[in-house]
Amino acid sequence: MTKAGFGDLQINASQPGYSGVWTLNGGTVEAQAPLALGTGAVTINGSSSGTAGSNGELDVSSASGYLTNAVTLNGASGTGGLAGVLAPEAGNATFGGSLTVNAPTGGGSNVAMISLRDDFGPNYVARNLAINGPLSGAGSLTLQGSNSAGLSILTFGGDTSGYTGSTITVGAYTALGLPSGGIGQTPSSTTIVVNANGTLGLVADGNGTSTPETLSYTQGTNPITFNTGNLGYLVGKIGATALSNQEANKTISLSTNLVNNLSGILAVTPQNGYGLLLTAQNNLTAAQTYNVGGTQASNVVPA
Numbered sequence: 001m002t003k004a005g006f007g008d009l010q011i012n013a014s015q016p017g018y019s020g021v022w023t024l025n026g027g028t029v030e031a032q033a034p035l036a037l038g039t040g041a042v043t044i045n046g047s048s049s050g051t052a053g054s055n056g057e058l059d060v061s062s063a064s065g066y067l068t069n070a071v072t073l074n075g076a077s078g079t080g081g082l083a084g085v086l087a088p089e090a091g092n093a094t095f096g097g098s099l100t101v102n103a104p105t106g107g108g109s110n111v112a113m114i115s116l117r118d119d120f121g122p123n124y125v126a127r128n129l130a131i132n133g134p135l136s137g138a139g140s141l142t143l144q145g146s147n148s149a150g151l152s153i154l155t156f157g158g159d160t161s162g163y164t165g166s167t168i169t170v171g172a173y174t175a176l177g178l179p180s181g182g183i184g185q186t187p188s189s190t191t192i193v194v195n196a197n198g199t200l201g202l203v204a205d206g207n208g209t210s211t212p213e214t215l216s217y218t219q220g221t222n223p224i225t226f227n228t229g230n231l232g233y234l235v236g237k238i239g240a241t242a243l244s245n246q247e248a249n250k251t252i253s254l255s256t257n258l259v260n261n262l263s264g265i266l267a268v269t270p271q272n273g274y275g276l277l278l279t280a281q282n283n284l285t286a287a288q289t290y291n292v293g294g295t296q297a298s299n300v301v302p303a
Contacts, residue, residue, distance in 0.1 A: 006053030011036040024056030034065040042069045044084035046076030055082035062091030069097045073112040075104030087115040092128040101137035111140040116152030126150030132240045136162030145173035157240030167191050170198035175234050177201035182220010196229030206250045208243030214251045232267025235276045248273025269293040275301035
């Protein structure tokens with residue numbers, strides 16, 4: 001199957017008998033049911049044209065359940081093109097297939113994109129995406145968020161050791177959930193750049209219950225660049241399974257120093273009934289500020 005043209009193709013029924021491959025060269029394909037694309041691999045291509053809709057996009061609907069196709073996400077050739085896009089829609093979505101990210105061909109500068117906003121919802125509503133299959137490839141990634149309301153979160157719950165991309169850029173109103181051990185090979189040279197109004201998540205799953213539990217967290221070797229105006233750290237869950245997606249009362253424990261996200265400031269926002277324990281933080285100084293944001297119920301662990 002090849003999708004071309006600027007328009008939108010909606011598939012709202014399962015196709016369990018189809019095992020052919022998909023090539024998305026232009027416009028959007030909305031996978032709105034389990035096995036909407038069958039079982040074959042999907043390639044999402046970019047376009048050298050800067051015209052909206054000339055690139056391929058796959059939207060994973062919350063109604064599609066646990067989509068498991070092997071997906072290849074490509075950048076765009078040339079300097080003015082549009083990269084291939086993977087996005088959630090109609091609610092938060094889970095993708096369980098493998099994701100391979102390729103760099104633009106021919107020296108293109110438009111890297112593959114994961115868009116964490118619902119292009120079909122009002123005002124580009126913020127959506128979360130959990131990628132629980134393996135991540136691989138040598139292409140960089142850009143996270144795009146909503147420009148109107150809410151913070152969107154991308155989490156990786158699968159094996160990321162095959163990923164060697166040079167940079168993951170966390171855009172405005174998005175959060176990259178960084179699993180224990182980081183993203184990419186060990187040691188990893190993938191640099192994570194957190195831009196203004198972007199957030200870096202420290203995420204982990206526990207035993208899938210609301211029983212208090214301390215989760216040991218290892219910081220990865222990813223170089224991290226916090227740019228002016230970033231929102232610091234978020235603490236929460238990956239949600240890789242149905243049970244872990246509902247758990248609470250977990251404490252993420254770090255035994256290494258957590259660096260400031262701004263000069264003299266360490267900002268942390270807890271979510272999902274999670275807290276953060278720092279057991280090896282540098283000694284306090286008079287010029288240090290700790291900023292704990294957000295609100296949580298009084299019957300969960302403190303931030």
